[in-house]
Amino acid sequence: PRVGIVVVAAGSGTRLGAGGPKAFVGIGRHSILRHALDGVFAAPAAQVVIVVPEGRDGDARTEALQAAGDRADLVTVVTGGATRQQSVAAGLAALWGDVEVVLVHDAARALTPPEVFSRVIAAIDAGAAGAIPVLPVIDTIKRVTGDEIVGVVDRSELAAAQTPQGFRRDVLDAAYAAASDDFTDDAALVAEAGHTVSAVPGHPLSFKITTAADLDRARQLVGAAPV
């Protein structure tokens, strides 16, 4: 396939406090990973590389084959690293030769709607080197030092970054080959390599499940969804 989607699911889930890797925690009947993969496989056909904690390959493959249906041959499972950046790198190394556009997606954004994947792919197809979904920042943002407000930040210039973040494969491979520091997202790494990254509309349902409160919210949303 022309598109590859790297789903990073190798995080420890420490902040969630569920006693195990976050991707395998349940939301309703299915795991976070399975919900994320349902969204991934609803997008146009792509190679899907799933990056998981050491020893969880078999579990991930079982979940992936259920989500993939008749696209099981498009699934690759690899082991991640100590940081998100290392896990993405492990996923990139497993992409097939014909992949030209790469999307990197957090499994923790389990409820991301398929249309967001399509928007990101469309932006790359229209010529962008990279494209990421963003949402406007709702709160007024202050600059704070200690307990003192030291300034206001112009909210109109700010946006919250989500995933899937999409890139031309050659651009992302080169940026990873050159990267040293630990970047918090792939767009920052690609921007550091000198490329312009486009913004496309994100989605409120793409929130990242990080804390117990996020997990409660996801469970309520899944529970309330029409069958």
Ligand code: C5P
């Ligand atoms: O920790 P956080 O939720 O910000 O991580 C974002 C995504 O990156 C999650 O889906 C998590 O599983 C993944 N990750 C990873 N390898 C790591 C750390 C995080 O695949 N070492």
